[in-house]
Amino acid sequence: MRAVVHDTYGPPDVLRLEEVERPIPEDDGVLIRVRATTVTRSDCGWRSGEPFVSRLFTGIRRPRRRILGTELAGEVEAVGAAVTEFAVGDRVFGTSLFGANAEFVCMSESGPLAHMPASMSFEEAAAVCDGVILALGCLRRADLRKGQRIVVYGASGSIGTAGVQLAKHFEAHVTAVCNTKNLELVRSLGADETVDYTQEDFTKNGQTYEVVFDAVGKHSFRRCKGSLKPGGVYLPTDGWLNLLLVLWTSRIGNKRVAMQIPPRYRKQDVVFLEELIEAGHYRAVIDRTYPLEDVVEATRYVETEQKTGNVVLTV
16 A cells, blocks of 8 residues: 655655555454545654654654554454444544554554545545644633633634634634634634734733634744633643643642643544534535645645645545
């Protein structure tokens, strides 16, 4: 099968398309013929090996996981002897953490995998899981409730568009912060208020919120602290310093930092997402679509940090 592989850490050019052996499902496994996958910010971090501490999970000198790819949508090609939930030919979607940038991938039946919503294309289904799972983990850490005020900073990216839609599902009052060109998009996703960060700094508008969700890792607790109400929560999505702040603010002060590290990729969350989509409460946001062989170009685009929503690879 064809797969995108990398044997060294480095820039996007270390990625290449190669013929590799097709995986074989175990008794509880599902072999999926991938029809669409994505390139995410997380994929870029694993590929570059930065920050260096991330190599504790992927290999210090060289990557242990050659095939990247977190999200996927496709068709069941084969199932293990113990599998009962899925059958050959089923259309499925989910998140595999690694290995999805390939023609085939194996996942456990009990893993973060579900039947595709009937209304979605493979490209749309591939582009929804990772952002939702990351955003959902953060919002649960904040215990976001009906009527609370939340800022989603970086609201037009993969995690941000998920954060806006999930926060509205939880009946919060959402202020979405993004650039000028994406203001209408985030309004269409349900944002109650919008802030154009090229024209205004939300931390200086005099408003306070129960939650500030930094979906792109470009703000800080120090800068956002004044915008939090007493008991408020700052939600970062990356940054190892923030782990120290989680411990510090849990003991000192009346405003805290909360993180979901590492992300929890669970089946029930993908099923929850499937139900949201079927009910018309969530939709995919796709910026660009590339064929698998153009993965280097797709990755370069993701690393411009200018993408809106998700970047999809068709297989």
